[in-house]
Structures are given as structure tokens and as C-alpha cells.
Amino acid sequence: MNQFNPSFGELPYCILGREQVIENIKLAFENNLNDPYRTVLFSGARGIGKTVLLEKIVEISLEYGFVSVNITAGNTMIKDLFDQLFERTQHLLYEQKKIKSVSIKNFNVEFFGDDQTLGLRTRLERVLVKLNELGVGLLITIDEIYKAAHGLGEIVIAYQHYKREGRNVALMLAGLPKNVSDILSDSEETKNYTFLRRAERVVLKDIDIEEVAQLYYETFNAEKKSLTKENADFMAEITKGYPFMVQLVGYYVWRKTGDKVEKAEMLAGIEEAKERLGVLVFSASLNDISGKDTEFLLAMANFETPVATADIMKAMGVSQGYIQQYRIRLLETELIYSPTYGKLDFSIPYFKEFLLQKQ
Ligand SMILES: Nc1ncnc2c1ncn2[C@@H]1O[C@H](COP(=O)(O)OP(=O)(O)OP(=O)(O)O)[C@@H](O)[C@H]1O
């Protein structure tokens, strides 16, 4: 069976390059309520593996006796949180024979004394107290966070309060870099998030190429698809360590090849991987932005990157005000970033090549 899975948010067979952070989180679950890795803020580009890592952490938390809820920031966060919480605690009903168990449906009311008219903080605290009494911790993960997410501030404030009271809780948040830095900025709108400035921050990066090469070499050969070291290295270089591309290249080379990975078939697989990256990530991104934004990106692609904003301005023959406006907008899309002052670069490998092909 194909050991690679190029789907967003789905656990791959093997998670590379995250050992250190996973180790730190395990220690935090195991040891001590005040361990900094109980509260972590992950950030990183699209497709770098934020969702997958949160899922992995949820899986791990089970081994350490946590109940977990994993929600995505949005308008129904609070409802989602309680829905999941009550669903995932139902097994406690069977373990705690004391409960009269009118019906599973009213489990939360009877067991936790839930009352929907109460505020989030009190409502969640009732659950938490009960869980902690049973020696169970609570992990909340929130994906795709952004400043204006309705209910996010309330959850953070409640969490801060539980921490202060020494409850067994953990909170892991993930988002695109821009959204995370917005949350951490100092303003009236972000005052509920102040506590997060003290949270552990983890910026997810591309994976080491050698690790990718080793994964290819071992995974293919283990499934009797003979792959040379040289070809494994070649495939790994192509991915540039970008996690989504690691899955794409692995998946399509696997599909195109038989018992032995021949060079020509491998190259065909790589081509298909690049094409899929274009469709799934780049075309989709271009659909979300205006024609003018695309023109800016095309102008950028014609330079060696990182490129100075001033050069793009000259190439496009437009005013400084105009360029600044588009620069800011595009930085917000996270398709480009500014590695140093006055310079711009593309965030995801092969985007530049994709744009040049479109011209
Ligand atoms: N550490 C990793 N090792 C190998 N593959 C990974 C790793 N992390 C993620 N992937 C793969 O990369 C792809 C994207 O992962 P994921 O959906 O978690 O990205 P994301 O950062 O949440 O992206 P987005 O910002 O678009 O939500 C998936 O196919 C996943 O299997």
C-alpha cells in the first residue's frame, strides 16, 4: 500500500522532524502542571504541518490520561468545544457506575452538572473539576486561529484562570504566522490574549533533506520497491523539505513505479507531484486574490529572490503608494514573506516556477 498521503490535515504514516517538540510535550503531560510546554502556540506556512502536529499531540495526550477537544477557530467554537467534550467523556459514564444514567443524552447534565445558561468559564470549570477529580486532564487544541475568532478570547481567559488554580489542563494553538503575530500584538482588540505572550512559541520549519531521503529510502525498500540511495537523495532534494511536497513526491513516485524504481518513472512521478502542488496550493491561492495581486507576484517571480520591493516597483512602473498597498495585502495572504527589511520572497517552494510557467 502507498505509504504516503498528500492530503491536508491527515496524519501521514511518518511524521518527520518534530521529535524534539513532541518530546517536550510528552514531558509536560507527564510531569508538571507548570511546564511551559503545557501552553504552546504553533505557527508556520501553509502545508508545513500544523494541523497534523495538533492531531498527533491529541493522540499522544490519550496515553497520558487526557481527554482532548480539538476545534478549529470560527463562529461555532464554544459549541464545538462542549459537543466534543461531552462526546469524549461519555466513556466515563460506564466507568463511574455511581451515575443513575437516565440517558446518555443527559449525561453531561447529570454527570457534570452542565447548565447552558452559564458562562463558558464556569461551565467548563464544572467539567474540569470533575475530570481532575478522576485523575483525567483536559487538552484543548485550536487550529487556524485568528484575532477576531469569536470565543477565542473567552477560552484563553478561562484557561488562564484554570492554570492559576492549578488545574490539570493544556492548550495548544496553531495558525499562520501573520495571524499568530496579530494575536500577540499589543492592542485593545487583543487584550484577552495577553496571557498567550508568555506561552511557548514553536515556529514549524521545513524538514531536513537528509531525513526526507532516509524516509524515502527506508519506506520504499521496506515495501519491496527497490530504490537506490542516489534516487532517494534526488527525490528528497526535490521536496526542499516542504512537508506537503514530501507527501506528494512520495505518493506519485510510488504510484508510477513497480518493484524497482526506474529513473524515468521516478521523474514522471516528480512531475506529477509538482503539477498537483500547483493545482492544490498555487491555483487555489491565486483564485483567492485579485488580478492586480497576481501581476505583482508575476513581477516578483522574474527576479532572483529575495527581491527588493523597489525593484518590483520599477519593473511594474507604478508608484510607491501603490506598491506598498499590494505588498501589505500579499504579505497578509502568506504567499510571500519579508526575510529582511525591504525584501520579499516566496513562502512555498515552486511557487516562483509555477508563476513563471503561467506567463
Ligand atoms: N512532519 C511531517 N512529516 C511528513 N509529512 C508531513 C509532516 N507534517 C505535515 N505533513 C504532510 O503535509 C501535508 C500538510 O500538513 P497539514 O495539513 O498539517 O498542514 P498545515 O500547516 O495545517 O496547512 P494549512 O495552513 O493549509 O492548514 C499533509 O499531507 C501532511 O501529511
Ligand SMILES: [Mg+2]
Ligand atoms: Mg491546517
